Amino acid sequence: xxxxxxxxxxxxxxxxxxxxxxxxxxxxxxxxxxxxxxxxxxxxxxxxxxxxxxxxxxxxxxxxxxxxxxxxxxxxxxxxxxxxxxxxxxxxxxxxxxxxxxxxxxxxxxxxxxxxxxxxxxxxxxxxxxxxxxxxxxxxxxxxxxxxxxxxxxxxxxxxxxxxxxxxxxxxxxxxxxxxxxxxxxxxxxxx
Amino acid sequence: xxxxxxxxxxxxxxxxxxxxxxxxxxxxxxxxxxxxxxxxxxxxxxxxxxxxxxxxxxxxxxxxxxxxxxxxxxxxxxxxxxxxxxxxxxxxxxxxxxxxxxxxxxxxxxxxxxxxxxxxxxxxxxxxxxxxxxxxxxxxxxxxxxxxxxxxxxxxxxxxxxxxxxxxxxxxxxxxxxxxxxxxxxxxxxxxxxxxxxxxxxxxxxxxxxxxxxxxxxxxxxxxxxxxxxxxxxxxxxxxxxxxxxxxxxxxxxxxxxxxxxxxxxxxxxxxxxx
Numbered sequence: 001x002x003x004x005x006x007x008x009x010x011x012x013x014x015x016x017x018x019x020x021x022x023x024x025x026x027x028x029x030x031x032x033x034x035x036x037x038x039x040x041x042x043x044x045x046x047x048x049x050x051x052x053x054x055x056x057x058x059x060x061x062x063x064x065x066x067x068x069x070x071x072x073x074x075x076x077x078x079x080x081x082x083x084x085x086x087x088x089x090x091x092x093x094x095x096x097x098x099x100x101x102x103x104x105x106x107x108x109x110x111x112x113x114x115x116x117x118x119x120x121x122x123x124x125x126x127x128x129x130x131x132x133x134x135x136x137x138x139x140x141x142x143x144x145x146x147x148x149x150x151x152x153x154x155x156x157x158x159x160x161x162x163x164x165x166x167x168x169x170x171x172x173x174x175x176x177x178x179x180x181x182x183x184x185x186x187x188x189x190x191x192x
Numbered sequence: 193x194x195x196x197x198x199x200x201x202x203x204x205x206x207x208x209x210x211x212x213x214x215x216x217x218x219x220x221x222x223x224x225x226x227x228x229x230x231x232x233x234x235x236x237x238x239x240x241x242x243x244x245x246x247x248x249x250x251x252x253x254x255x256x257x258x259x260x261x262x263x264x265x266x267x268x269x270x271x272x273x274x275x276x277x278x279x280x281x282x283x284x285x286x287x288x289x290x291x292x293x294x295x296x297x298x299x300x301x302x303x304x305x306x307x308x309x310x311x312x313x314x315x316x317x318x319x320x321x322x323x324x325x326x327x328x329x330x331x332x333x334x335x336x337x338x339x340x341x342x343x344x345x346x347x348x349x350x351x352x353x354x355x356x357x358x359x360x361x362x363x364x365x366x367x368x369x370x371x372x373x374x375x376x377x378x379x380x381x382x383x384x385x386x387x388x389x390x391x392x393x394x395x396x397x398x399x400x401x402x403x404x405x406x407x408x409x410x411x412x413x414x415x416x417x418x419x420x421x422x423x424x425x426x427x428x429x430x431x432x433x434x435x436x437x438x439x440x441x442x443x444x445x446x447x448x449x450x451x452x453x454x455x456x457x458x459x460x461x462x463x464x465x466x467x
Contacts, residue, residue, distance in 0.1 A: 046272065046438055067410045068221075068417070068444045080439050083410075086223035095410045095439050096224040098264045114223040 004146070006188050007122035008034050008071060008087075010115045012108030012138065014041040014130030016158025018050065020178055021128065022057050025076060027182035030059035033189050035071035037085065037093070037115060039108045041130070044082035051078050067095045079106035086114040102134045112138025121146030124188065126181060127173075128152045130162025136169035148188070149173030150181050201241035202226060208245045209262075213255055215329060216392040217262055219416030225262070232261035256332055263330045264411060267304040268349060269342075269363075272438050273356035275406070276312060278458040280358050283433050284316045287401060293322045294400040296427060298391060298420070299408035300326035303337025307366075308357075309404065310380040315360040319383060325398065327389035334386045340376035347374050391420040396427045403428060406437035414444060421447045425463060434461040 013020055017040040025036070042048050048064070054076065055062035065077040065085050070092050079085035083095040084106050101107035112125050112135065125142035127135045129152060143149045149170050154160040156177045167173060176184060206217050217225060229241065236254060238244040248254050270276050287293055297305050306326040313319045328334050342350070347363075354363040367374040389397065391408070403424045409417050424434050425447055434451060436459040442448045451461035 046274070064439075066443070067440060068414055083439055084224075086221075086227075088221060088223050088413075094221045094223055096221075096264070097266050097407045097410070097437075098224060098228065099266065110227070114227070117223075117226075 003148075004121040006034055006124055006148070007119050008115065009036045009124045009126065009185060010112050010138075010142070011036060011038045011126045011128065012040075012112065012130070012135040012162075013038070013128035014132060014134065014159065014162055016129030017041070018053060019129070019158055020152060021054055023178040024126075024128070024182045024185075025054055025058045025060060025062070027179065028058070028060055028185060031074060032060060032185075033073045035073055036060070036076045037065075037071065037087070037111060038076060039079045039085060039106045039111045041104050041106070041132075041134070042081045044105070046081060048078075048081050054078075065093045065095065068092050079111065081106075084110045086110060087118045088114075089118055091118060102132060104132075104134050108135035109138035113141045116141040116145040116147060119145075119147065123147035124150065124185065126150045126152075127163055127166040128178075129157035129159045131159040132161055133165035135162055136165040139166050139173060140169045143170050143172065150184060151175050152181065153177050198241060201245070202229065205229070205241045205245045205248075208249055209258070212249055213252075214393075215259070215262070216390070219392055219413050219419070221411055221413055224264075224411060228261045228264070232258050235261070259330055260332065263301075263328075263333070265301045265330070265333055266407070267301045268346065268353065269304045270308045270350065270353035270357045270359075271304065271406075273353045275435065275438070275458045275460075276308060276353075276357035278455045278460060279309075279404075279435065280312055280316060282455055283402065283435075283460065284312075284318065286433070288316075288318055290401055291321060293318065293402075294398055295322060295324045295402045295404065296398070296400045297324060297326045298389070298403060298405040298424070300328050300337055300386070301330070301333050303333075303340060303386065304342070305404060305406065306337060306384050306386070307340060307376050307380055308354075310384060311354070311359070311363075311366055312357070314380070322383055324384040325400070326384060326386045328386075329388065329390045331388065334388065337386050338381070340378070340381060341373040342376070344369060344372055344374050391423060392416055396423055398427065399429050400427050400432065401429050402433045402435070404435040406435065406440070409436065409440050417444075418446045421445050425450055428463045430463070431465050432463045434463070435459065436461070
């Protein structure tokens, strides 16, 4: 089966995020040809250590997204604490302080829904460990637009609620463990 | 992605709002605006943006509701206390040297930032020589700003923020609790003027020494960001200060060279003297 080329990866994680991202992201090569957009639920304090911690463990460049910057390949963009991260139709990233969604700002659903509108079938969405239902709606939007949906297999997740909710909303999403998610992302860009 | 019917309707709706109500949202960031317009559409019981357009063109009583979705009203007193601490400790010593002082809070929404600065300037002893202009495009927000009444359940957050900003008094000195609200002291707005002003359509109205415009530019596309920052530049006096939100910078704008970084961490810039 042929499918459209991937153009971006969107990832959502909450409780257990650091552990899960520390397996998936370091397994990607430094020349990974897509931007990786990540929402992790964090307290709204201005400083987050997440970018530094992940950056130390990865070969990709990892940083917090800035408003209106273009999403570049081989870069991991984290949503800054207390802002939603969105993708504009011209593929620039934008931030917003509008109301939290499901008590979260940043919200995984908001990133996934706006990214799905921009990238359509060229987007892979990945839901990792977390103790709430954020991301389920967003993953459905990605899959409805023809994109790829991947979910961490709930029995391998530190917090199962988020993967379980995502799989309930998207029964056709691939349920994989963390190493398999990284391998699938590598395969999807290598076969181009 | 090819243009969808919804994209077409979205553009037409913004055009209709401009022609009938003279509010120009065409330069706003699309992702967030589209999300909020969909929420408005749902709230107003319309199936499509075309229906919403029909509704707002023929029933002007609907427009204030639509406007409340078009503009994001999220603010708090002393939001990002470290910013206010930097204003207090780094900027006020310069502002103090002026015999009279004008400050522009652009996109002031429901007024929280204006009251924060009014309190700060009182605590720093420069209130009497300071005039604060709070501007916004939403008349309902401006009305709330003028009233200066905030929900009591927000007061613990405001109090904590004020303390972290280096507040020299108790926040409770500035408000009285009544009818479930905290009513801020009228004397705080003796030196404040709230007025309607659009960064998308209007021009400079005063020379000011300090512009504070936080979490506003993120809702604009780059062209409109350039316009707004151009207005701030033209409005600021020689070596005046510009404070942006925690995640905003001049980096992706045309005006990066016209300002120097004054406090990098707190996103406070200073107009260069040589242009």
